[in-house]
Every structure is written in structure tokens, then in C-alpha cells.
Amino acid sequence: MPRQLTGFKPTGPLQLGNYFGAIAPLARRRRDADTTAMIVDLHALTVEHDPAGLRRRTLEIAALLLAAGVGEDTDRLLVQSHVPEHTELHYLLESAASYGEAHRMIQFKQKAGSARERTRLSLLTYPVLMAADILLHDTDEVPVGADQSQHVELARRMAYRFNRRYGDTFTIPAPVNPPVAARIMDLADPNRKMDKTNQSEAGVLYLLDPPGVLRRKINRATTDSDGEVRYDPERKPGVSNLLEILAACVDGDPRRLASQFDSYAPLKQAVGDAVVDRLAPLQRRHAELAARPEKVLAALRAGASHARQRAADTVARARSAVGLLIDDAPPTG
Numbered sequence: 001m002p003r004q005l006t007g008f009k010p011t012g013p014l015q016l017g018n019y020f021g022a023i024a025p026l027a028r029r030r031r032d033a034d035t036t037a038m039i040v041d042l043h044a045l046t047v048e049h050d051p052a053g054l055r056r057r058t059l060e061i062a063a064l065l066l067a068a069g070v071g072e073d074t075d076r077l078l079v080q081s082h083v084p085e086h087t088e089l090h091y092l093l094e095s096a097a098s099y100g101e102a103h104r105m106i107q108f109k110q111k112a113g114s115a116r117e118r119t120r121l122s123l124l125t126y127p128v129l130m131a132a133d134i135l136l137h138d139t140d141e142v143p144v145g146a147d148q149s150q151h152v153e154l155a156r157r158m159a160y161r162f163n164r165r166y167g168d169t170f171t172i173p174a175p176v177n178p179p180v181a182a183r184i185m186d187l188a189d190p191n192r193k194m195d196k197t198n199q200s201e202a203g204v205l206y207l208l209d210p211p212g213v214l215r216r217k218i219n220r221a222t223t224d225s226d227g228e229v230r231y232d233p234e235r236k237p238g239v240s241n242l243l244e245i246l247a248a249c250v251d252g253d254p255r256r257l258a259s260q261f262d263s264y265a266p267l268k269q270a271v272g273d274a275v276v277d278r279l280a281p282l283q284r285r286h287a288e289l290a291a292r293p294e295k296v297l298a299a300l301r302a303g304a305s306h307a308r309q310r311a312a313d314t315v316a317r318a319r320s321a322v323g324l325l326i327d328d329a330p331p332t333g
């Protein structure tokens, strides 16, 4: 069975696109695949951040993932920094990657822009840490969107190169494009993906938005002036996005759903109902867990301890392969 790894970066509140793109498939897969979900808090340090906010967000995402059924009684949900082998392997891999490779990454260029002097060094080495995540857990497959496939390709190349140079050490990973359940776009700007880091929050449906806020954002969604409810992402991106969201929530087909509406107001009403209904159980379970953070911490502890044996083995292989002196005697004193 291919081993899979998914990472969630705690840089903003999770939104509906994360839910249908990553969380729901992960929750569905958990029984029949070896999947690990990791909250990559170290990656959140690569850009300007607020320490208290990072800690709060990490716990919130953990509670939300558990509420969605990810990591629930499987010990497969963990926080990256709870397994210090990530950073150890990161360093060993830095010595197997080049500056040129790192600075050619599209995401680095986009995020660093022209502000190179002030850019954190960890933003440059971000993909090396991501490679460490992937290789540490002997991952076969990494389900990622297009924006991350370059990073997974780099991890694959590094594993291959390392194995050739130093002997068989790492499992060679491959990116997999998860079947797109839904292409959910920003409600205010339906030509861009719904994303937690979008500039304006008006078009982003956060998983913990109260029902009234969800409905208001949906009611204000950008449409067009022709008044016809039809699924046509090219010409009618706003309306098609609403249909796409509705279809994802009710497991339907956006084209077929279109015929049920003859104007935009009832469509928006139906989308509002569907989103609120779909998120209600998640929000309820999240509230229960948020009231008992010790339960969330216990699940994360179990996840980290489950991952550590494998992590220790992988790092030991890598240390030995690159020529570090190994002392096998048990520690004394």
C-alpha cells in the first residue's frame, strides 16, 4: 500500500477549498491507506509571523482535522516540530541540494520577490525542509496541487541523487495529483483560487465562519449580469463557482444542478444552506474539541510518538550514509 503524506501549513485559517481538496479526501482514505497528516509549523516560520498566533493556529488546525476525522484513533496526525528528526534530516539534505536548485523554485521567487535582503533564509531552504518531511516518513506518494508539485519533484530528485551517491537510503517519492473533487474559487474574484492567504476575506469561506457570515459572503458573491444559471467556468466563472460549491457540498453534478434554478437569488440561497449544513457537524465537533485542548494534545502526542521510530531509523540511515561517525553504545551516566 503506498504511503502518503499531506502537509497543512498553519499560516491562516482553513477554508472550504482545503476542506474539499485535502481534508475530506484524507478523512475518506484513512481506513484503506497508510496516510499521515502533518501540521507543518516549522514551515510557517519562513515568513513574518506572530508567535502566539502560530501556536493558536496550530492547535486550531489540529482540532479541525480531528473533527473532520483525520487522525482520529489512527495516530497519524502530528505536528512537524514535535518530531525533531525533521530538522536533523533537513540539515543533512541541505548538503545534498544546491543553492541554484533552491533559488530557482517558483514559490521562492514569488514569495521573496524583490525583497531578497529581508527574506528569511528559511524561505530559501523551505523545499529542503519539505523534502525532509517527505523522505523522513518513507513516503511513496505526496498528494499536492500544482503549486507544490515542483517541491515534490525536488524531493524526488534529492532522494535519487542521495541514494546514488551514498547508497540506498530513501524511498523515492512521487507527486500525485488528487482527483479534483471541486475547483473552488474566490467568491469575490472567481478567477483566482479560494485561498486562506488571499488579500481580502470577503470571498473566502473559512471552515469556522459562523453560519451568518458564510451566508453573507455567499450572498455577496460576484456573478454576472446575464441572469441565466448555467455551468460555464470560462464565460460565467462566478455562477459556475457557486454551482461547483453546491455540487461539492451535496455530492452532485454542477451541470445538472444548474437546471434547478432560474435565477441567482435561489441559487445563492441553496449554496448558503448546503455549505452551512455540510459544515455544521464539523463545527460542532470542533467546538467540543476546542473546549478540551488536552484531548487534541493527546492525539498529537500519539501521532508524534508513532512517527518517531521510523523517523529515528531514517535519520540513522542517512547519518551513516553520509559518513558521520556512529557510536552504537548506549548512552552512559
Ligand code: TRP
Pocket (backbone or CB within 6 Å): 005, 006, 007, 008, 009, 040, 043, 129, 130, 133, 134, 142, 144, 148, 151
Ligand atoms: N509546502 C506545502 C504547502 O504549502 C506544505 C508542506 C510542507 C507539505 N511539508 C509537506 C505538503 C510535506 C506535503 C508533504 O502546502
